Amino acid sequence: MKTKPWSLIVLALLHVLAPLGNLLLNAVRAGRTFPAQLHYWFEVLPKPLLFVYVGVPILAGVFIYICKRWSYWAYLVCLAIIFASNLYSYWTSMNWSTLIALIVVLLVDLLIVAYFVVPSVQKIYFDPRMRWWEAAPRYNFNHEAVVNGSKAFIKNLSQGGMFMTSGPSLQANDSLEISWNYEGQETKVLGKVLYKSPDGLSCGVRFQHTPESQRAVKDVIDSLHAKKLIVVERLPGPEDSFGVWLKKLFTKGEGLFPKTRI
Missing domain, CATH: 2.40.10.220 (predicted glycosyltransferase like domains)
Known part of the structure; x- marks a missing residue:
């Protein structure tokens, strides 16, 4: 592969789209229509909490995509903020739905943290030599x-x-x-x-x-x-496309973790 790992791109995109999923989920839980929930978020919800719901997940996705040492730690801080906000939601409204939401968020956070401590993933962020897509032509x-x-x-x-x-x-x-x-x-x-x-x-x-x-x-x-x-062998080709990556992921189980190289 000669492009940025698709696994990181997809994970970043999912974080950027997370506020939309969060909006829909909260609308269902509160029994509101989508426009009503949108109005509640932007007109009633305290602005710091709105930033946690909307801004922090988007920032987390951006930090994943940047692929730098500092963005790695910044991303983990975003995860901690998201978990803390869910813990606050449960603390202020102790019921089964918020407890289940807290447990789900905790499990997702643990899985994501586990993914980012895998050596091949961590090296992408900590060692510039591993970021092959940044190499000059x-x-x-x-x-x-x-x-x-x-x-x-x-x-x-x-x-x-x-x-x-x-x-x-x-x-x-x-x-x-x-x-x-x-x-x-x-x-x-x-x-x-x-x-x-x-x-x-x-x-x-x-x-x-x-x-x-x-x-x-x-x-x-x-x-x-x-x-x-230009050395064309070093340029991205059809084998580096999203479709090829997705096919290998589901048929061979390859591509979830980037293959590091010098």
Whole structure:
């Protein structure tokens, strides 16, 4: 998969739509029509409680979708607020319907928390390298370069790094000085080895840009983009569609948890 995990997108969407479901459920429980319940929410209900019913679930969905370390914790705070509001509702109106609603919310919260502590899900939020859909477009370069004074061959290039298939003997985290001449323009950039292939013949490099090198690499990228040399294998395809994901989920049980990768 080359897109954001569909499981997270669907979960975010369900949270955004939760206020509508909450509105319908409350209308049924109170014996009101939908318009009457809508009027009660926006005209009678205290504004802080209205924010909990409408704003907090939507914010929770947004935090899921953002997929950052801070949004992970912000989402858990939203869950705690939603549970606290249901606990308050039960405390102020102790009856069987509010008790059942409290138990349902508690069970749902526990399931969601359990989902987000699964290592493959947690890594998506805590390790930027796992968010593959955020990677800059990569372009076929197939160009000779000089790396740490030795000849090297760069297979493909992006604004943030490169993939090198031959060159000096390197190890992960080694620092590099890279230079090449492309279309009469000399480019020099610093980098660090991000990973090395098991056979030791290729490695991925992350650039450590200066303002000058960032502009120089951008000029090269613009030229490669104009020539339509983008690496199409890294672009989302039909196999990354929602329909394919949904089919795999129900037929093979795959796709509920994202498959992390470097």
